[in-house]
Amino acid sequence: MYNPRYIIDVLADNIRKTRNPFGAGNGTVNKWWKGVNLRTEGDAMLYTGLMYQLMPYIKKTTKQIEKFEDTTLADYVGLQKYVPKVMVKSAFVFMASRKDKEYFGGILRNIVKLLERSGVDFFYRPKLDYYSGILLYDLGDLQGFIEHAKFVAGKLKEKGIRKVITVDPHTTYALKVLYPKYTGINFEVKTYFERLNFKGNGYGKQVTLHDPCFYGRYLELSDVPARILDEFGIENVKVRNSGKFTGCCGGPAESISPALTKEILSRRYADLKETGKPIVAMCPICLGNLIKAGADVQDLSALLADCA
Amino acid sequence: MSTETMKFDALILGGGIAGLQAALDLADQDFKVAIVEKDASIGGKMIRLSKVFPTLDCASCITTPKMAAAAHHENVKIFTYCDLESLEGTGGKLTASVRQKPRFVDEDKCIGCRQCEYNCPVMVSDPEQGGFSARKAIYIPFSNAIPQTALMDVENCTLCGKCSKVCPTEAVDYFQEPRIFTIEAKTAVMTTGFELTPLENKVQYGEGKIPNVITSLEMERLLAPHGPYNRVLRPSDGMEPDSVAFIQCAGSRDKSMGISYCSRVCCMYAIKQAMLLSGALPLADIAIYYMDIRAFGKGYEQFFQNAMAMGIAFIKGKVARIDAGEGGAVRLHYEAQGEDGGVRTADHDLVVLSLGMVPAWNPAGTCTVSTGDDAFIKTIRPKVAPTLTDMEGVFVAGAAAGPKDIVDTIVEAGAAAMEASKYLASLARTVKAAA
Amino acid sequence: MVDEKRDQVTAPGPKVGVYVCHCGGNISDHVDVEKVCEDAKGIPGVVTVKNNMFMCSDPGQQLIMEDLKNGTIDRVVVASCAPSLHESTFRSAISRAGGNPYTYEHANIREQVSWVHHGEGATEKATRLVAAAVGKARELHPLEPFRVDAKRHATVIGGGVAGLRAAKDLADRGIQVVLIEKSPFLGGWTAHWDRLSPTEDDVSELIPELCRQVLDDPAVEVHTCSQVISFEGFIGNFRLGFRKEPPAEGAYAEEIERMKQSGADTGDFIPHVGVCPEPLPEASEEQTVETGVVVLATGFRPYTPRKGEYGYGEIKEVITLPDLIRIIAENRRAGGGQLLQVNGRKIRAMAMIHCVGSRQIPGIHEETEGRPLNQYCSRVCCGATLHAANLIRETHPGTRIFDFYRDIRTYGRGQEEVYEKASDNKVLFFRFEAQDPPEVSGNAGEGDFPVSVKVKDTLTFGEEIETKVDLVVLAVGMEPNDVSDLVEMMKLPVGADRFLLEVHPKLRPVELSVSGVLVAGTSQAPFDVGETCAAASAAAVKASAVLARGGFVELDPFIAEIDMGKCKGTGACVEACIVDGALRMVEMDLDGEKVLRPEVVPALCQGCGACTAVCPENAINVSGWTLKQYEKMVEMIVSEKLAA
Amino acid sequence: MTQVNPEFAEKLEDFGVDTTTDCFNCGTCAAICPLIYEHFPRKIIRYVQIGAKDRILDNYEDLWKCLHCGLCIQTCPREADPGDIIMGLRRFVVDQWRRS
């Protein structure tokens, strides 16, 4: 594994400077909305937290750092070499493949479609769509997280944002649980799937839902996607461990130990494979990992958009 | 609808071992007692057990004499298959509205010959046998049931008419209606007992879906002489198990399952079952996974020490999770503690969940008796008068007032009978004084 | 109906009616009932044979009742299902017809014939069983239940919570009670405590309340400083002598001193002592009571650690849980404080060690002279220890607590919550195996803590761990009070654990093998206060049931009966009797001669028949179950005449 | 011989670690943890209980192996939130670095 100390320092530094863990400008990363006709005023703000957008970069970075983990070189050629400010400014933004960027952007565009179909009064302002800072929290840099969270929450508050619609579990957890606790600022946070109100047609389809830890356990939201599938006529062939008892995809360890991630991912994937059905994920990290494992997996939004 | 009213000195709610003991202790003092039991037979959980700790005498040998004594006692009247609809009143005049569910068999005519049962073509999983074997759609609840009266399960009846045809006493009555009647009593004792923690609450333990993971009461049936297989077999395929494990605190002392209290009997019954198993399956490996062994009662610690001496393995560590293993095996995940410990998995042929106790009855909506945070009936003077509830003239005994073993239950039933008889005596004195 | 020829054989013997049940095919499908009836007519003594689809039905019972009423028969045999089902039915039918219910015999031809045998043999067996029943029926005689005069009076021995509870319960049921307590005080060990786990009941309220109820009840007579000195008689009629005398030199010195210092009047509660209900006697005085039942509530005493056990008696900082409980209360009365204080010494950290004097294992724990090992669990110490820990942590937050246990046994309602609360209160736990107990050593030398406790902690993967403390508290278990005098005098059964032994833990949990003597509370086994009160009430209800019917106790008629015509007075029966005192030799006048002959004490006889077997003359038999009856039954079973 | 130091646990309360004594060492967290690295996380929690601060600082890397997946939190029979204890310890360790 990599020394968490270096990694935390790099990430914290990046976020402090660029509001983004990879040190890339948000504008550089967040481009999916271009060409999508989105309002900038409305009842609730779509708040992606940039997690989907960052996936192509995470994927690339992980590939790099995997090579050196647990080698004697690790400490010297560790993550800092691949995500330092130098790289950010130069080649980093081009590291991610265009295909990946298109894929993850597509997910967000699907979500927009689903919200529109549900007649949800929402808007999007790319400039206000900040990374939540969750990774700092997860890694133990509470101070760094609070600073960042205060900044983000302050911006949103300043612009009068009260209601947000989130698209991934990590951002949802940050805004719903951590922000009120550490910034004192409360938002009305709903995930996009909690706002869906139409019944699509997916009769005959069978899938297996992979609940992310944060939805399954911390936020206890797993029953919502399950119910939506049911309403769509899609059968959820239950994996042995789901809901509160769901298994981790290994994602959270990625920046510290890709090897560990791999091990845990392979176990979860074995679990999921037992049903023999296509897998549906609802967290960008789970999705990315399952893709990496070679799974037949798609994002929940993609499935729902297909059946809308 | 006009309802029949019957008068008694005492009403006993529940005909398990606590209720029977309380009824007998009152009846022996010449008080008139009514027992209202929700099941089709009296005997409660105890009559369904195999043998009981720490003496290892058979449960039936202890229960049947008390059942028979109550059934034949001139001062006791037993009403089975009855639900209490309401219990009202106070100060020596309690009115219970009772609804007797239809058996579709005339209780006075049925002679318990079981001809109906033999001839009925419908097999239904028998909950009395853990669902491991069938009963029929018309049946006597179990071999030593009292009364030996058949009842019909209309859900599974095809109305083929065979039972009626073969019944020698024309006791089958397809049209029987529920019967509502009133019991007036001066005092009441709640002996409503317990149920096992529902399996569905245990995500980690497979929610009852993993083959060969059974409940402790199911294990009682496998060990009992009238059990479904007449021996211990694993239910998935009839194999005689070579290794059996018990998981302690599977539904007790666990806030993640919403039950923080200790169920008090599970350690001992698991040790007992393990001992009986090592008799039935001398070659099998038997392990008990535990946090603390709570062998606190008279003779219990010695019983536990004997079990260790017999070679039963006691493994300190709460099982975290159960998975289905290969070929019908059950895989446990736990942390072995101590020097050479670590996270371990172990495969067993049969796994018993030592489930805890939850109350079988909630008085809310039926009477004003309160319950505690643990949902068991609240007692207001637990130290000096442990059977007093907050409803005047109403007492409680046994597992209705918290998990309890049989010995403590029987003693407490006696105590409740004492309180009830004192209450009756005080009423008599008041009446005398008023006259 | 009556066959002339056979009448000669049987006259003027009993007239037996035989009634055979078809049980709606249950019997008749496998047993040829008609043939059984036909053959039964040939059995000596049988005057009528009838059958019915259901003998237990009203018409079936009517058949029997009519034959009895018109004098055709005077003995009844029903051949049907198991006697457990319908014996009582037919006995009551006989009573209703004016007969004696004991002139009845049952032949079980369903459970023991038609349900287990099929084919011809079943019919023959049924016939033989009927014949055997007839054989016995001819030997039956009318019996009446025994009535023994009983004093509506109870004696309770022991003035702790169990004794107080039982005495008050009995008095409330209108029974006169004498309560005998050895010490000058009421309240027992409970009075020494403070707040009870887990309910927080305050003994300074609970004990005075209980004492007041007892002392104010005119039906209860309380004698403290009193000891039982003699005991005789049987259920309903015991004579119990006791002596009241001043406490022996030095006995209860500490308590008496505390009483004096408190300036309490008689009847007042003195903390950690109890209630002294009457002035200490100045002279010795003996009394006798005639009593119907006796409740033993002689209680327990805390285990005193052996010298050197965890440093006890050698390191002054090592005390027992009862000591600590008093200290906690004294600290509270002194107004609390950041740290608990013991004799002015501030306790910054303390260790509590469980299972001291409980769960002792031969081979691991050492037995010392005159002190057998306590292999049992004392049941209450875990809850009491953790409860004390909570009181300290909540009142003296600066005092740290380390708890060393083998298994935490907080089993009772609300007790697991006490354990949880201790965790919440930051009590730190260590778990040890019996063979690796904590090591307590004084003068640790390092720092300024006087004592160190080292343990091989299984929670920390078997590491050796050391804590430095100012105080070590031993959670001592319970031992039964020494009642060897009573055991001797009253022939009380004692278990291997030295506690009094009940007849059966489930069937008769508060009864001792001496009929009319009951046991309540911690003289039987370790219990907490609530359990003790439940046991006391359970004992009281049994006593009350015995005495409920006013002036007599009704007993089964199945007891030994002596045929004085046959008895030669060998005394073999007395020798063989398994109940002390149920049979005794008495001098009696027989044909003008003074002879020694046995006499049955009906209240003590259990009707086992141990005497029957040894009488060379067969002069003693259990009524209703005589040897002759069995001989007749065997004769009928082997009878050639019945051969198919 | 390990000396017990209960002050350490108290110090950790500043980092939101206030449930360590709630743990009664049943081991379910360790057995359910997807890491299956020996006794993790109970071992860490036990070290906090007995105040073995140095061992925690010496083995700090273990803390970052935790996925914060929450299985232990969900399964803990004492609601001691083992996962959150680990998170809190990360905060403690980061704070130590920043101070040094």
Added chain:
Amino acid sequence: MNGMGSGKEGLKEAMKRLRKERKEMIAAAAAKVKAQNKAVRAIMEQLREGPRTVPEIADASGIPTDQVLWYLASLKKYGKVLEGEKDGSYFRYQAAGAEEEQAAG
């Protein structure tokens, strides 16, 4: 037994009504009986060939092992099947008699 005539007619009518009321329940129960009879026949057919273990019966009949055991336990209770010798970890079961099998079917 003897109460023929109008009473019987009334009963017939009443039963008819009851059957109508419970139509769905009866249909479900009847379907269950049918399936049970089929399974029992398949199992008894196996046993007629000789003593069999649960896995052997399951293999031959296609009925899952747990259900085979359930049927055997139930048939044993009602006297149609007997437990035989143990073979490895499994017991063999045998038919109680040819005429019994017919009744079960």
Added chain:
Amino acid sequence: MSGRENEAKILILATEDCAYPGANAVGQAHMSYPENTYILRVRAPVMFPERFYLDCFEKGIYGIIIASCGVECPYEGAYEALASRIDKVYGMMKERGLDTRRLRLTGICTVCTRAFVKEVNQMNELVTELGPPGTEKKAA
């Protein structure tokens, strides 16, 4: 059943608290055992003197099973007295050339159905093999 087998009568002295209900439980379970068995309900078998057993054999009973409550006997001390008496009976049987296996003391509980049937079958096999009481001497 042939006449000879039917002749081989077995007497079962069954305690009313344990073994007698145990025998009934066998009936309830519809198990089966030989017909030449006659169950007599007794309070406590301690009541029978030594000669009772010898008389039974004399009268033509082939085998006797004392089905007691064993150590759970409700009459404390009675079982021990019984057991020592049976030892004496064995001695007397030997003197008379009777095979001591014809008399068996066993414990049967209220639901000990298998144990009951096993005891009965064993005794039946034995007496079938031994023939009428008293003939074993000649055989030897």
